[in-house]
Structures are given as C-alpha cells and as structure tokens.
Amino acid sequence: MRRTWLWMPLIISLFASTAALSEEAKPAHADFTPEQIQFFENKVAPLLTKHCNECHSADSRKVEGGLILDNRASILAGGDSGPAVEPGSLDESILIEAVRYDEFGYQMPPKGKMSDEEIAIFEKWVADGMADPRGGEAITYVEKDPRDFWSFKHPQRHDPPQVKQADWPHSGVDNFILAKQEEKGLSPSPAADKQVLVRRLYFDLTGLPPTKEQIDAYVNDQDPKATEKLVDQLLASPHFGERWARHWLDVARYADTKGYVFQEDRAYAGAYKYRDWVVASLNADLPFNKFVQQQLAADRLPEAEQHLEALGYLTLGRRFLNRKHDILDDRIDVVSRGFLGLTVACARCHDHKFDPISQADYYSMYGVLNSTKEETPEGMPPILHDEKPHNVRIFKRGQPGNHGEVAKRQFLSVLTEEDKPMPLTDGSGRLQLARAIASTDNPLTARVFVNRVWGHLFGEGLVTTPSDFGVQGELPSHPELLDDMAVEFMQDGWSVKRLIRRLVLTATYQQASADRAECRAIDPTNIFLWRMNRRRLDFEASRDSLLVATGSLDETIGGPAVDITANPSPPRRTIYGHVDRQNLPGMFRTFDFAGPDSHCPVRPETSVPQQALFMLNSSFVLNQAEKLARDSANIADPRQRITQLYQQALGRNPSEEELTLAAKFVSNAPADPKPATPWLYGYGSRDAETGKVDKFTPYSHVSVDGKTWQADAELPNKVAGWSSLKANGGHPGGLKAAAIRRWVAPVAGEVSIEGTLRHKKKEGDGVFVSIIGPAGPVGNWKGHNSSPPTNVASVAVKQGDVIDFVCESGDSIAHDSFEWTVNLVMRGDQVRAWNSASDFNTQRPVDAWTQLSQVLLVSNEFHFVD
Structure with a gap:
C-alpha cells in the first residue's frame, strides 16, 4: 500500500504530461467554433495589438512581468504571477482583474483604463473559453539588447514603396503615405481648393493670414509652379522665422522671468535677445546641427561663429529659488527631451525604469553642465563659460549628501558603441556633447526634429510623443518614412527650410480636410492621413490675425518684450509678448499657451467657455x-x-x-445704441472739499469668465490695483482707484435708495462707501466685519443726472472685498425700479x-x- 502511494504522483504526472502532449498535438482552434475564432480575429486581436503588445510580446524590448501574449499557450503559461487566464472563469483570470483596474490588484494597460466596451470584449473572450487560432508552444522571453529598440538604431534610406494609384504622389513622401492607406483599405482625399491651400500655407509658414489680394494673386496664377513660387516667397519672408521660432520657444521653455525667487530681480532683462536669435537663425536657415551647437556651447565655438545669446536655451529656465541641483536637472531635461527625445531626467534618483539610461548617464551630463560658470552681461541673457572641469559622484536616491560612485563625464551609453564610452573631457565637455548630439552618427536628433516639423505641419507627429522616443513613447505610424526623411535631412545639410519645403509640396499636405465617413470608419483618428487635419489657430496666430484683419499689425522684427495684456494692447506680434513665468496671464492660459515652467513637447488643445467669453467680452x-x-x-x-x-x-x-x-x-x-441699463462701472477718486467724484474712468476690461469689470486683463493690475465690480459687490483699489457704480437717470424724478453693505472680514480696516447725488454726498457708511444699511429717503434728479455708489479703501487695501446691492425706486405717474445686481451688465454698447x-x-x- 505504501509503495502504491509513493508511485501515485509519478503516475499522475505521466498522465498529465500525456494529456498535455495530446492537447498540444491538436490544432489550436480545434475546439472552437468559427464564430469564436472570428470574434478573436475581429475584436480581441486588435485590442491586444493596441494595448498589450508593446510590453507583452516576444518582440518587446523588455517583457513586463515575464508575460507574453503572443499565443494561447503563452497566455496559459503566464508570467511571474502565474497563468494570465483561467478559460471560462473571469474571477480567476489575472488578465480580467488587470483590465478591470481592480483596486487591490493589477491595473493594465498602465497608461489608462480601457473603455467599458473594450473590457467587455476581453470578458466575453475569456468566458467563452479564450478562443485563439495562434498556434505554437509557450514562448520563453529572452531579454534583448537595448540597442535593438527602433529609435536607437541608425536610420536608413528606404526606397519609396510601389503604389496602385501611381498618379497621386508628388514625391517619395507621398508613396510612403499612400502605401499605408492602400494596405488599410483607405484612399487619399482630393486636393484642397486653392483658396484653402493658400491660407494653409500662409499660416503654417508665417503664422499670418493672407489678404484678399494675396489670395487672389495665387488663385489666379495659372503657372504650374504657382505653389512652389508661393512657398519660396513665404520661406523667404522674415515672418517665417517669427512663426517657427515660437514653436522652438515651446521646446526651450522660454520666458522673460525666472519664476519665484527671493530678494532678487525676477526678470531676465536680456531674455529677448535669445528669442530674437532664434528668429534670425531660422530666417537665415542656420543648419540645425549648428543651431544645436550654438545653444549648448556657443562660448566654445570659434569667435567668428559665437552667438552667446544662443546659450539662453540652457540658462533661461526656471530658477527654483536658485537651488543648483534643480536648475541643472531642468537643463538636463531640456537638452535630453528637446534634442534627443529621451527622458534622461527620470534617472536622477535611480536607473530609468523603462529606457536604457542609468543614473551614471544622468550624472555624467550633470557633471558636464556643472563644470560651467554663469554670468549675465548687460543687455544679454545669462551666458555660460567653462570653469575647472570635474566629475561628480552619483547621488544615491537623488540625495546630494548621499554619494555613490564617480560618474565620468561621457555621452549617453546607449548612443555609443558598446564598451566604448565617448568621454566628454574637453573643458566642461559641453562642446563635445553638442557635437555628439548634432552628429550624423546619432540616431535620434534628426528623427526627433523631423518629427517635430511634421507635427507642426500636419497637426500630429508620426511619433505622437515628440519628446519621448523611448520605450514608453508611442511607436511611429510610418517608421520607414520617418527614417528616410531623417537621413535626407542630414544629407541635405540639416536645412530646416528645405525640409519644410519638401513637406508642404507633397500631395499629402495639399489634401482637402473634409470628412469622409467610409475612411473614418477604418481610421477614425486619421493616423494614416487620408485627409488633411483641420486645425484651429493657436493663441499667437489667432491674436496676430485680428491685428492683420484691421491693418493694425506692427511688423517690426525683434526687440524687448511688450505687455500684450495692456489696454490698449500693443499691436506687436504675439511672439513679442512678455511671458511671466510665475504669473502667466489668464489670457495665455485660456488659449492653451505653452507652460513656460518646463519643456513643452505638445501644447494642450482645449475648447472651453472662457475662450468664447474672451472673444465676446475682451x-x-x-x-x-x-x-x-x-x-x-x-x-x-x-x-x-x-x-x-x-x-x-x-x-x-x-x-x-x-x-x-x-x-x-x-x-x-x-x-445710436444705448446701454442695456442706466448703469456705468469704473474707478476714480473724490474731491476732498465737495465729496463728489472728480474723476471717473470706465473700466476697460471684463474678466475671462465674463463676471467682473476691471481696469486691465488681470487683478491686481498696474492701472487700478484690485479695483473691480461684479453684480453683487467688488473690491476697491485705494483712494485714487475707488470702485464706482454710476447710475444715470433715464428720466427726472425723486429716487429712494435702499441697500445693505456687507464686509465679512475681521482683518484689515474695512471699507468706506458713499452715495453721491447731483448736489453731493447724501450718505456715508463704514463696513468692517459688519452689515450696515445704506438707505437714502430721497434724491432729486433730472434726466441725465448721475448718482454714484462709491467704495473706497482705508489705509489698508487688504481684505476689502465687499458686497453691496442697492434698489432705486422712482414713484410718480408710474413706479420705476432698478436693482444694481439684477441690472448688472458686462456689455458695453456697440453699434x-x-x-x-x-x-x-x-x-x-x-x-x-x-
């Protein structure tokens, strides 16, 4: 009996092995219906490709959790946590737990929960037994060399693919686009009308709209090369540099101020010199490799080539209360993401979790940038020059006081030959770093920049994460095209203008943007460019277009920044507007301006009520x-x-x-339009002897939300401080900027006034209000954490007389928000009444x-x- 017991596990094991072998011998789809197989092919497989294969395929650079989903056997074998699916059982399947985003379990995909419809597809698939026609044994993952990832391989030229619709392409670029369309069952859109194309070209190349005369000139030009002539004309325009410089300033996290600092001037007095250098460089078509070198190491270039203002790319970032480690981290980030599309700053505290970037790589770059000294010449942005070069030790867990091994100054290991580091030891190493980044041997720089240009022209890059070409970034939609363009860009002398010219002359760019339902059903987000993306003007182009339409635009190139939120707003191009890093004006934020605190890969695109309110009330x-x-x-x-x-x-x-x-x-x-109500809103002061208002200035601005009258776009402002009025109250701005609600009598009569002043703060010294009739004050009250009534029995007025409701600050303007609603009643042949809150109107009369x-x-x- 005992021997039998000892042999039982072996017998069971042999039986299980035989059953497994028998099971493997069957075709993978033998036990599933054609409907189940079709469900997998049509519904499940696309979701695996979309959400899972990047991290859970044998082709992944690194398989997360050891789980491969390439066939049924691999799914059943599972990964580090065991089998991924228990066919027929949702509750015992880790895959279902993960896609449901179970609170205490796995949550996949990590970038965000799938839609309910997609989750339901996985649930039905598992519940029905997990049909999967993909055969084969469970796949064992072998970790790959990081250099095998697509973006770390050197780009190669590719012959344009053959296409069926051979008469459509204008260039090889179009062949790549059309081949993908034909593969997916799509077709390109017709060419855009010339009236549409000319507007598109003007905005994309100069950021300004064409005039009626410019549109007509192009439309009526019958020369077959009319488009080429127009493109060349626009590329030669000085406005080209202004338009494309603004794109680059997003990458460079440009601002005119330092952000929050303590006991020092917040302004970068000469910041605009960097901005103007970018404009001039793009207008002159400075080769992009030299453009890179100037911004990283202008001080190390031959004197004839030095443009020290270009160093603003490094030095014009946020100052972080002048904490050196944070400033250098910001510079590492703007260099690595801006030029290389790599998130090197993620390795500050530990090796990068996804990309082959070590802490040693991070502190190698830290050592390069730390081996410099900064100074600010008069009228210039801060510049750098090398001081005694030195390596730094790795900061364990990112803590400066916890030192690890020395990190030698050398280029990123993944971008150099294995076991052959590229030392950066000439001075600080910045010039060597710049040359390594701008080298034709670097697989990233040209790709990253070409992709940025594509994104600005087509609305989205071929890689939709333009500053992350690492494992966590998106894969390119057209990898061969991206590589081919990158190599051509380098072979063509890194010319930005010629790159843009090639792209805008393609049939792809010149397509119409109209929707086509049959193509949208296949490719709803237009990944394969079966039409041109319709795009809304960005903040700069929108404001500049308003100035062009009225003939107001000041076309002066360059110069110090101006306050475009002032009233009246200076008619300079928006690129010359002052960018305050700490207090970015609401108008900028409302229209999706690039946040200047850090490198901005892509601007957000929102449609919010504040945008419409600005257009109506500004x-x-x-x-x-x-x-x-x-x-x-x-x-x-x-x-x-x-x-x-x-x-x-x-x-x-x-x-x-x-x-x-x-x-x-x-x-x-x-x-002769009249105001909607007899009320006016403004600020001013009172005469010390008569007590009457001796100066009344109507407010010129309405807040972005359309609820407040104020003297400028922001509160507080240089014009009248906090002085402002809303429906039920407001805030004074001091004795010379009292908040004044003025009632203009529409008819003659006797007016009675009832109201209550409310001041709700214990702090400060309260507010002082007055009601001033045609003959002078008829009542004065103080409110300080109190609610005094403000009643006046009778005020005689003639038609056109005014009654002013004035609120002033005391010695302090802190905590002076108030509420004050008044009712005016005029009795006579008929009773007339006005209420300051219900009558409140933020529309000024216009014809x-x-x-x-x-x-x-x-x-x-x-x-x-x-």
Whole structure:
C-alpha cells in the first residue's frame, strides 16, 4: 500500500504530461467554433495589438512581468504571477482583474483604463473559453539588447514603396503615405481648393493670414509652379522665422522671468535677445546641427561663429529659488527631451525604469553642465563659460549628501558603441556633447526634429510623443518614412527650410480636410492621413490675425518684450509678448499657451467657455471690431461696406445670402445704441472739499469668465490695483482707484435708495462707501466685519443726472472685498425700479457695424486654418 502511494504522483504526472502532449498535438482552434475564432480575429486581436503588445510580446524590448501574449499557450503559461487566464472563469483570470483596474490588484494597460466596451470584449473572450487560432508552444522571453529598440538604431534610406494609384504622389513622401492607406483599405482625399491651400500655407509658414489680394494673386496664377513660387516667397519672408521660432520657444521653455525667487530681480532683462536669435537663425536657415551647437556651447565655438545669446536655451529656465541641483536637472531635461527625445531626467534618483539610461548617464551630463560658470552681461541673457572641469559622484536616491560612485563625464551609453564610452573631457565637455548630439552618427536628433516639423505641419507627429522616443513613447505610424526623411535631412545639410519645403509640396499636405465617413470608419483618428487635419489657430496666430484683419499689425522684427495684456494692447506680434513665468496671464492660459515652467513637447488643445467669453467680452477683440467697422465708415453703400468687411476679415467676398442677411441686420439696428441699463462701472477718486467724484474712468476690461469689470486683463493690475465690480459687490483699489457704480437717470424724478453693505472680514480696516447725488454726498457708511444699511429717503434728479455708489479703501487695501446691492425706486405717474445686481451688465454698447465686424472676427472660419 505504501509503495502504491509513493508511485501515485509519478503516475499522475505521466498522465498529465500525456494529456498535455495530446492537447498540444491538436490544432489550436480545434475546439472552437468559427464564430469564436472570428470574434478573436475581429475584436480581441486588435485590442491586444493596441494595448498589450508593446510590453507583452516576444518582440518587446523588455517583457513586463515575464508575460507574453503572443499565443494561447503563452497566455496559459503566464508570467511571474502565474497563468494570465483561467478559460471560462473571469474571477480567476489575472488578465480580467488587470483590465478591470481592480483596486487591490493589477491595473493594465498602465497608461489608462480601457473603455467599458473594450473590457467587455476581453470578458466575453475569456468566458467563452479564450478562443485563439495562434498556434505554437509557450514562448520563453529572452531579454534583448537595448540597442535593438527602433529609435536607437541608425536610420536608413528606404526606397519609396510601389503604389496602385501611381498618379497621386508628388514625391517619395507621398508613396510612403499612400502605401499605408492602400494596405488599410483607405484612399487619399482630393486636393484642397486653392483658396484653402493658400491660407494653409500662409499660416503654417508665417503664422499670418493672407489678404484678399494675396489670395487672389495665387488663385489666379495659372503657372504650374504657382505653389512652389508661393512657398519660396513665404520661406523667404522674415515672418517665417517669427512663426517657427515660437514653436522652438515651446521646446526651450522660454520666458522673460525666472519664476519665484527671493530678494532678487525676477526678470531676465536680456531674455529677448535669445528669442530674437532664434528668429534670425531660422530666417537665415542656420543648419540645425549648428543651431544645436550654438545653444549648448556657443562660448566654445570659434569667435567668428559665437552667438552667446544662443546659450539662453540652457540658462533661461526656471530658477527654483536658485537651488543648483534643480536648475541643472531642468537643463538636463531640456537638452535630453528637446534634442534627443529621451527622458534622461527620470534617472536622477535611480536607473530609468523603462529606457536604457542609468543614473551614471544622468550624472555624467550633470557633471558636464556643472563644470560651467554663469554670468549675465548687460543687455544679454545669462551666458555660460567653462570653469575647472570635474566629475561628480552619483547621488544615491537623488540625495546630494548621499554619494555613490564617480560618474565620468561621457555621452549617453546607449548612443555609443558598446564598451566604448565617448568621454566628454574637453573643458566642461559641453562642446563635445553638442557635437555628439548634432552628429550624423546619432540616431535620434534628426528623427526627433523631423518629427517635430511634421507635427507642426500636419497637426500630429508620426511619433505622437515628440519628446519621448523611448520605450514608453508611442511607436511611429510610418517608421520607414520617418527614417528616410531623417537621413535626407542630414544629407541635405540639416536645412530646416528645405525640409519644410519638401513637406508642404507633397500631395499629402495639399489634401482637402473634409470628412469622409467610409475612411473614418477604418481610421477614425486619421493616423494614416487620408485627409488633411483641420486645425484651429493657436493663441499667437489667432491674436496676430485680428491685428492683420484691421491693418493694425506692427511688423517690426525683434526687440524687448511688450505687455500684450495692456489696454490698449500693443499691436506687436504675439511672439513679442512678455511671458511671466510665475504669473502667466489668464489670457495665455485660456488659449492653451505653452507652460513656460518646463519643456513643452505638445501644447494642450482645449475648447472651453472662457475662450468664447474672451472673444465676446475682451476689450482687445472689441477694439479690433470697432476699428474694422470704423475703417469702412466712409463707404455709403451698405452692401459695398459689408463686402469690404468680409474681404478684410475673411479674405473673400460674402455670398449673396450672407450679404442679404448682413444688410438686413445693420438696417434694422438703431443708429445710436444705448446701454442695456442706466448703469456705468469704473474707478476714480473724490474731491476732498465737495465729496463728489472728480474723476471717473470706465473700466476697460471684463474678466475671462465674463463676471467682473476691471481696469486691465488681470487683478491686481498696474492701472487700478484690485479695483473691480461684479453684480453683487467688488473690491476697491485705494483712494485714487475707488470702485464706482454710476447710475444715470433715464428720466427726472425723486429716487429712494435702499441697500445693505456687507464686509465679512475681521482683518484689515474695512471699507468706506458713499452715495453721491447731483448736489453731493447724501450718505456715508463704514463696513468692517459688519452689515450696515445704506438707505437714502430721497434724491432729486433730472434726466441725465448721475448718482454714484462709491467704495473706497482705508489705509489698508487688504481684505476689502465687499458686497453691496442697492434698489432705486422712482414713484410718480408710474413706479420705476432698478436693482444694481439684477441690472448688472458686462456689455458695453456697440453699434450694428461693430457688432457685425465682431461676428466675423470671432467666427470659426476666422479662427481655423481651413
């Protein structure tokens, strides 16, 4: 009996092995219905490719958790945590736990939970037995050399693929695009109309809209090379450098200030010199490899080639209260992500979790940048020069006081030959670093930059993570095309202008942007470019277009930054606007401006109510609308005047229907528009002797949310401090900037006033309010953590007289927010009443022609590329 027991495990093991062998001998799909196999092919396989294969395929550089999902046997074998699926059982399948994002278990994919529909597909697949026609034994993973990852291999030229629709391509680029489309069952869109294409080219190459005359000149040019001529003209324009410099300034995290610092000037007085150098370099088509070298090591180049202002790329970052380690970390980040598309800064505290970048790599670069001294010449951005070069020790866990081994100054190990490090020992090593980054032997730099250019022209890069070409980044949609363009870019002398020229002359770029339902069903996000992406103007192009439409744009190139939030706003191009890193104006944030605190790979794209409210309420927009209307006021014929407005704003003539509607609108509007209510809102001061308001200045701005009148775009501001009014109260700005709500009597009569002042703070010294009638003050009250009534029995007024409701600060303007709503009642033949809160209005009266102009200037047609 005992012997039998000893042999039982062996018998069971042999039986199990025989069963397993028998099972493996069967075709993988033998036990599944055709419907189950089809479900896998149509539903499951695409999700595995989309969400899982990057980290769980034998082709992955590193398989996470040892789990391979390439066939059924590998899934059943599982990884470090055991079998991934128990066929037929959802609760016992780790894969289902992971995709459901179980609170206490695995959560996959790591970049974000799948949709409920996608999770349901996996659940049905597992519940039905996990049909999988992919045969073969379980695959054992063998870790690969990091250099085998696509972005670390040297790019190669590729012959353009053969295509069926051979008459469509304009160049080899188009062959690559069309071949992918044909493979996916897609087809390209028709060519865009010339009226659309000319606008697209102007915006992409100069950031400015074409005038009606410029559009007509291109449309009427019958020369087969008309597009090439126009492209060459735009590339030669000084506005080209302004447009493309702004793209680069996002990469460089450019700002005119340091951010929060203590007891020092927050301004980089000469920051604009770096910005102007970028503009000039792009206009001169400085080869990109030299563009890189200047920004990293201009001080080490021959004197004839030195442009020290270019060092602003390194030095104009955030100052982090002048903490050296954080400043150097920021510089490592802007160098590695900006030029190489690698997140080297992730290795500050430990080896990179995903990419082959060690802590030693990080501190090698740290040592290079730390072997420099910074100075700020007058009128220049801060510059660098080498001091005594030295290596640093690795900071264990990123802690400066916890030293590890010495990190020799050398180039990133993954970008050099194995076991042959590239030392960076000439001075600080910055010039060697710059040359290594800008070398044709570097597999990343050209790819990264070409991809950035593609993204600006087509709306999205071939790699949609333009500053992360590592394992966590997205794979290129057209890898052979990207490689081919990168090599051609280098062979063509690293010329940025010639690269852009090649791309805008492709049939791919010149496609129409109209939707096509049959293609959208196959490729809903337009990865394979079956149409041109329709794009909204960015902040700079939108504001600049408003100035161009009204003939206001100051085309001066370069110079110190200006405050474009001022009222009136300087008519300089937006690239010359002052960028305050610590207090970025709300207008910038509202329109998705690049955050200047760190390197910005891609700007966010949002559609929020604040954008529409700005277009409706902004004094800048309204000023442009008034100017557009005013410039056409000498045209007597309304239809001709409407036509001129359309030509200036939209670059075209109105249709007959648009002309008729606009003419009807202006003819039915009152000639002398009145305010919607008898209330005015402003700031000013009182005469010390009479107590009456001796200076009243209407507020010129409405807040982005459309709820507050104020003296400038931001609160506080240099014009009137915190002075502001909203429906139920506001805030004074000191004795010379009291908040004043003015009521203008629409008729004569006796007015009674009732109200309550509310000040809710114990801090500060409270606020002082006055009601001032035509003859002078009729009541004065103080509110300090109190709610005094503010009633006046009677005030006699004639039509047009004013009653001012004035709120002033005491010695302190801190904690002076107040609430004050008043009711005015006039009794006579009929009772009339006004309420300061319910009557509150943030619209200033404008005539019909200004309203029509504003409609054109805020339309989608105006603010979209095509």
